[in-house]
Amino acid sequence: MGTRLTARENLAVGALRSVNWVSRVTGRGAGTVAGGRVGLRISPNLLAVLTRDRTVIVVSGTNGKTTTTALCVAGWGGDVTTNATGANMPAGHVAALAGSHSTHVVLEVDEAWLPDVLDAVTPKVVILLNLSRDQLDRANEVRQMSERWRSSLASPGADPVVIANANDPLVVYAALDADQVRWCDVPTNWTLDAQSCPRCTRPLEHSPSGWSCTCGLATPEDVTTSLNGELTVAGEHAALSLSIPGEYNRGNAAMAATALREVGVLLSESIPRMQSVTGVAGRYTVRSWQGRQMRLLLAKNPAGFDALLSTVAPEPIDVWVAINANIADGRDPAWLYDVAFEALKGHVVWCLGERRLDLATRLDYAGVEYRIVEDLASLPATTQPVELLANYTAFQEWMARSAPC
Amino acid sequence: MLKIAVLYPELLGTYGDGGNGLVLAERARRRGVEASLELVAMRDELPAADVYLLGGGEDGPQRLASDLLAHNGFVDRVTDGSYVVAVCAGLQILGRTFCVDGNDEYQGLGLVDVVTRRGEVRSVGELCVRVGEQLLVGFENHGGRTVLGEGVAPLGRVLRGRANDGEVDGYRTDRIWASYAHGPALAMNPWFADEILGTVLGQELDPLGTAADLLYARRRQILTAGLAG
Ligand SMILES: [Zn+2]
Numbered sequence: 001m002g003t004r005l006t007a008r009e010n011l012a013v014g015a016l017r018s019v020n021w022v023s024r025v026t027g028r029g030a031g032t033v034a035g036g037r038v039g040l041r042i043s044p045n046l047l048a049v050l051t052r053d054r055t056v057i058v059v060s061g062t063n064g065k066t067t068t069t070a071l072c073v074a075g076w077g078g079d080v081t082t083n084a085t086g087a088n089m090p091a092g093h094v095a096a097l098a099g100s101h102s103t104h105v106v107l108e109v110d111e112a113w114l115p116d117v118l119d120a121v122t123p124k125v126v127i128l129l130n131l132s133r134d135q136l137d138r139a140n141e142v143r144q145m146s147e148r149w150r151s152s153l154a155s156p157g158a159d160p161v162v163i164a165n166a167n168d169p170l171v172v173y174a175a176l177d178a179d180q181v182r183w184c185d186v187p188t189n190w191t192l193d194a195q196s197c198p199r200c201t202r203p204l205e206h207s208p209s210g211w212s213c214t215c216g217l218a219t220p221e222d223v224t225t226s227l228n229g230e231l232t233v234a235g236e237h238a239a240l241s242l243s244i245p246g247e248y249n250r251g252n253a254a255m256a257a258t259a260l261r262e263v264g265v266l267l268s269e270s271i272p273r274m275q276s277v278t279g280v281a282g283r284y285t286v287r288s289w290q291g292r293q294m295r296l297l298l299a300k301n302p303a304g305f306d307a308l309l310s311t312v313a314p315e316p317i318d319v320w321v322a323i324n325a326n327i328a329d330g331r332d333p334a335w336l337y338d339v340a341f342e343a344l345k346g347h348v349v350w351c352l353g354e355r356r357l358d359l360a361t362r363l364d365y366a367g368v369e370y371r372i373v374e375d376l377a378s379l380p381a382t383t384q385p386v387e388l389l390a391n392y393t394a395f396q397e398w399m400a401r402s403a404p405c
Numbered sequence: 406m407l408k409i410a411v412l413y414p415e416l417l418g419t420y421g422d423g424g425n426g427l428v429l430a431e432r433a434r435r436r437g438v439e440a441s442l443e444l445v446a447m448r449d450e451l452p453a454a455d456v457y458l459l460g461g462g463e464d465g466p467q468r469l470a471s472d473l474l475a476h477n478g479f480v481d482r483v484t485d486g487s488y489v490v491a492v493c494a495g496l497q498i499l500g501r502t503f504c505v506d507g508n509d510e511y512q513g514l515g516l517v518d519v520v521t522r523r524g525e526v527r528s529v530g531e532l533c534v535r536v537g538e539q540l541l542v543g544f545e546n547h548g549g550r551t552v553l554g555e556g557v558a559p560l561g562r563v564l565r566g567r568a569n570d571g572e573v574d575g576y577r578t579d580r581i582w583a584s585y586a587h588g589p590a591l592a593m594n595p596w597f598a599d600e601i602l603g604t605v606l607g608q609e610l611d612p613l614g615t616a617a618d619l620l621y622a623r624r625r626q627i628l629t630a631g632l633a634g
Pocket of ligand 1 (some may be wrong): 056197198199200201202213216217342
């Protein structure tokens with residue numbers, strides 16, 4: 001790879017690596033993003049340069065990016081270049097690409113950055129998981145996002161194979177004009193943002209067999225990936241058993257396996273390897289804190305929270321929920337009212353995080369028993385593992401506070 | 406029986422706006438008043454209700470909601486005596502015109518002499534409004550600049566944030582409360598929820614004492630830090 005770089009690009013890669021090294025040894029950060037920024041400043045087309053001659057799978061969507069990326073990496077097998085959790089913008093991408101020489105690349109991409117990344121990188125495959133409201137005080141209007149994806153994927157060039165969720169109207173609209181699409185029938189329970197047609201705004205008709213609009217936009221008929229007990233991708237069948245929980249993760253694995261087929265990996269190869277994914281950046285794993293065991297669960301937005309609530313056991317248990325409203329979380333916790341917290345009726349919910357009062361108020365109106373935790377020392381001792389649901393920065397705090405067991 | 410109807414949550418519910426209906430119903434029930442909370446979908450007929458709620462929405466859905474409301478008897482219901490709580494896009498729809506898709510002017514319901522144009526910048530952030538003796542705390546996220554016609558009273562005076570124009574927030578008529586404080590504004594401001602409820606029920610309400618009061622006290626303290634008056 002080195003021989004093809006211009007002097008300026010070489011300088012950029014060198015600068016990137018040294019900034020990363022400095023920031024790592026001085027403990028000022030995990031490296032990655034800072035170095036990436038410096039590299040991009042010196043050579044803005046660094047992302048294009050560093051992906052030249054490499055086989056790239058790009059993963060984007062509101063929910064499940066990190067898990068799907070991990071499933072792609074594991075399912076591909078061998079040495080795969082991928083970006084670190086959370087560093088899903090170009091600075092994080094170039095840092096990962098400069099740090100590894102493997103020609104197999106899986107990049108998790110922030111939804112808003114997808115058009116720029118598609119412009120710079122010539123990916124072989126693009127996975128579009130879903131689109132729903134996420135931190136609307138920062139990224140406005142989810143429909144606009146779908147429109148931006150569509151025009152980006154419709155523009156001529158080296159056209160990627162698009163792996164698209166057929167049950168999400170906003171994703172279908174985005175993929176509509178792409179050259180090659182593999183439609184996936186995967187579990188998608190969040191339809192609140194898809195009630196009016198992404199193309200013409202008329203109301204969508206939802207039925208058990210799918211959704212449709214009078215303008216003709218509808219669930220694609222030529223679905224090639226489906227999950228009916230077993231996984232089917234373009235005629236190949238496989239039993240899908242994963243080490244991580246949740247129906248939505250089965251959908252993520254189905255889309256990852258579909259993407260890997262496009263780079264020559266069969267289901268019989270990819271699916272068994274995906275079982276090695278047991279936790280993603282601490283998610284789903286059991287951790288310990290002050291003599292208690294807890295399962296840490298991350299949800300960043302209403303769709304993510306609803307999916308998590310469906311995994312909480314029905315028998316009465318203590319559930320801890322931690323909510324912050326820092327910039328990375330979105331400053332506005334209004335979304336708490338878009339989550340069906342009524343599902344926690346029968347459990348006792350301990351309210352944690354800076355926005356514990358917003359949460360307590362929401363639970364109060366939902367008729368759920370709650371306790372406001374002003375001081376962590378007042379949390380009860382428990383013998384059975386606690387479910388701890390947290391949004392982004394609250395999750396990070398609890399990751400730092402707890403230890404693996 | 407107090408009938409509360411949340412209109413088109415699938416179109417106008419961008420910021421947890423459905424929460425306002427839930428809050429009104431729950432606060433009524435806790436006073437021993439029977440209350441029904443109905444979520445009205447696009448294809449449903451408009452039910453009779455004592456109070457209708459309108460939330461915020463994106464451009465396309467806002468236009469669609471406005472068209473639906475213009476033809477489903479909503480205007481007659483309001484003129485006949487129903488109350489309305491409208492936030493964000495809902496506030497704009499009740500007026501004469503609003504802007505969608507850039508600067509295209511769009512016909513509103515004309516229930517109130519109010520015009521909304523596209524603002525120069527998007528207004529996103531915390532909002533604090535003085536309403537009489539009280540403070541309304543919340544969050545705004547919209548691209549509108551709303552001008553009140555002569556004789557239309559604002560809901561309150563802006564202490565923090567932008568709301569209509571940086572000076573005042575929303576409007577208040579004898580049947581309508583309108584604010585740019587979106588989503589669960591009634592959850593965050595129990596006094597405001599009770600003022601609306603008390604008016605609709607025609608009775609004075611005693612405070613409830615719930616988590617919402619703690620939340621309101623905390624937000625009020627944070628948002629007024631450093632503000633005079
Ligand atoms: Zn349509």
